[in-house]
Amino acid sequence: MSFNLPPNLIPDAASPEWMSKGDNAWQLTAATMVGLQSVPGLVILYGSIVKKKWAVNSCFMAFYAFAAVLVCWVGWAYQMSFGSDKFLPFVGRPGVSSLQASYLVERAFAGKLPNATMIFFQFVFAAITLILIAGALLGRMNFYAWMLFVPIWLTCSYTVGAYSLWCPSGWLAKMGIIDYSGGYVIHLSSGVAGFTAAYWVGPRESKDRERFPPNNILLMLLGAGLLWMGWTGFNGGDPYMASRDASLAVLNTHVCAATSLLTWLMLDIVFFEKPSVIGATQGMITGLVCITPAAGVVQGWAAIIMGLLSGSIPWFTMMVVHKEVSLLKEIDDTMAVFHTHAVAGSLGGVLTGFFAEPRLNRIFFDIETGWQHYIGVLYGLKTGKVKEGFNQMVVQLLGILFVVVWNIVITSLICLAIRVVIPLRLSEEELEIGDEEVHGESAYALWGDGEKLETSRHNSGHGFDEYSEKEGSNLII
Numbered sequence: 001m002s003f004n005l006p007p008n009l010i011p012d013a014a015s016p017e018w019m020s021k022g023d024n025a026w027q028l029t030a031a032t033m034v035g036l037q038s039v040p041g042l043v044i045l046y047g048s049i050v051k052k053k054w055a056v057n058s059c060f061m062a063f064y065a066f067a068a069v070l071v072c073w074v075g076w077a078y079q080m081s082f083g084s085d086k087f088l089p090f091v092g093r094p095g096v097s098s099l100q101a102s103y104l105v106e107r108a109f110a111g112k113l114p115n116a117t118m119i120f121f122q123f124v125f126a127a128i129t130l131i132l133i134a135g136a137l138l139g140r141m142n143f144y145a146w147m148l149f150v151p152i153w154l155t156c157s158y159t160v161g162a163y164s165l166w167c168p169s170g171w172l173a174k175m176g177i178i179d180y181s182g183g184y185v186i187h188l189s190s191g192v193a194g195f196t197a198a199y200w201v202g203p204r205e206s207k208d209r210e211r212f213p214p215n216n217i218l219l220m221l222l223g224a225g226l227l228w229m230g231w232t233g234f235n236g237g238d239p240y241m242a243s244r245d246a247s248l249a250v251l252n253t254h255v256c257a258a259t260s261l262l263t264w265l266m267l268d269i270v271f272f273e274k275p276s277v278i279g280a281t282q283g284m285i286t287g288l289v290c291i292t293p294a295a296g297v298v299q300g301w302a303a304i305i306m307g308l309l310s311g312s313i314p315w316f317t318m319m320v321v322h323k324e325v326s327l328l329k330e331i332d333d334t335m336a337v338f339h340t341h342a343v344a345g346s347l348g349g350v351l352t353g354f355f356a357e358p359r360l361n362r363i364f365f366d367i368e369t370g371w372q373h374y375i376g377v378l379y380g381l382k383t384g385k386v387k388e389g390f391n392q393m394v395v396q397l398l399g400i401l402f403v404v405v406w407n408i409v410i411t412s413l414i415c416l417a418i419r420v421v422i423p424l425r426l427s428e429e430e431l432e433i434g435d436e437e438v439h440g441e442s443a444y445a446l447w448g449d450g451e452k453l454e455t456s457r458h459n460s461g462h463g464f465d466e467y468s469e470k471e472g473s474n475l476i477i
Contacts, residue, residue, distance in 0.1 A: 020241065070123055077154055180352070232253070234253075245296045252291055260310040292345070
């Protein structure tokens with residue numbers, strides 16, 4: 001019995017037999033959703049959650065990083081992260097294959113996708129990692145130092161983590177570590193690197209540390225909403241196909257995030273007697289981070305438990321432990337990325353080692369044999385594979401140790417090297433004034449602030465018409 005494919009599904013030069021049009025379409029959609037988490041998601045979130053005088057600087061640190069990472073990614077960093085040629089045991093060989101059309105249209109290392117799709121998808125993950133690091137440094141880092149930090153850290157740190165944990169040739173990948181969508185590679189590394197960089201850059205101005213109110217909580221919620229909804233692509237795209245595992249990952253992601261938000265909110269109400277909007281946002285983020293290494297390999301009830309823990313343990317480290325440990329009090333981590341990403345990411349990695357369901361791992365890793373090694377402690381105890389379950393937990397803990405140590409060392413070396421060339425921290429005058437001194441621009445003018453926005457020779461906006469105060473208006477057009 002013969003069967004003829006519809007014309008739009010017949011393989012041709014543009015759509016070869018190995019490529020799935022549906023999977024490719026989903027992967028590009030998922031990548032775009034992750035990109036929207038950064039631009040405009042975190043751009044808006046950062047610009048609105050800081051003092052007005054730092055709104056432009058905070059937005060632009062994220063905006064710049066997104067662009068800089070892409071150029072470096074296609075230039076050499078993708079090959080270092082996922083290339084087939086090994087350079088060192090923990091990183092691939094730099095190369096320019098990502099700029100060659102013949103390579104871009106070939107099949108990627110995983111999924112039924114071309115390399116161009118995989119490169120774009122992995123780029124948005126690399127970009128958001130640098131932007132998350134920026135969250136720890138808002139309100140005082142020299143922008144020129146940040147311009148150097150982004151490509152160097154991407155090259156020396158991110159590529160190592162991505163290759164070691166995600167590339168099939170990576171040493172931790174071969175050991176069977178489970179990092180479904182970046183709990184280690186993205187969140188743990190950005191939390192540790194951001195905290196380390198904050199130590200070397202130094203604190204904000206004293207009065208900024210004492211009082212740093214958001215300039216627009218409504219916009220902050222808009223940015224947070226883009227971050228939350230964008231996580232559909234963040235975790236749903238990592239099977240590299242429009243599969244049932246992707247569906248499970250998406251549902252688990254939102255269930256954990258919602259549970260974590262509510263848990264954090266209730267703790268705020270009980271202990272501080274106020275339903276904090278900023279606190280709820282933090283709880284949402286810790287839930288998203290915690291579920292990320294486990295999204296498609298745990299059951300729904302496990303996602304709820306993870307949400308309860310991600311809404312309470314990072315809350316405890318932020319609200320209690322932070323105030324008791326001198327090192328945490330000393331280092332000025334503006335957006336608390338240590339708690340929301342390093343603590344929550346580590347927690348997610350450990351809980352993955354406990355709750356990982358072997359049948360779901362079999363689907364995700366697409367393997368017929370050896371899948372029993374991907375088994376959480378809980379299922380190891382249940383099925384009699386106790387040794388395998390505890391071995392998985394050991395691998396998960398080893399991954400945490402590797403990412404933490406590597407990022408502390410490499411981030412410190414990068415900061416020490418950059419400060420030989422340029423100061424890491426802004427000058428006292430720049431810290432006092434903020435955006436107008438650093439960029440020659442201001443986010444917006446409130447009533448009575450118009451006179452502060454006179455024509456500046458330090459930005460590209462000079463030359464426009466002004467109305468004098470004598471004419472009854474201080475509006476600049």
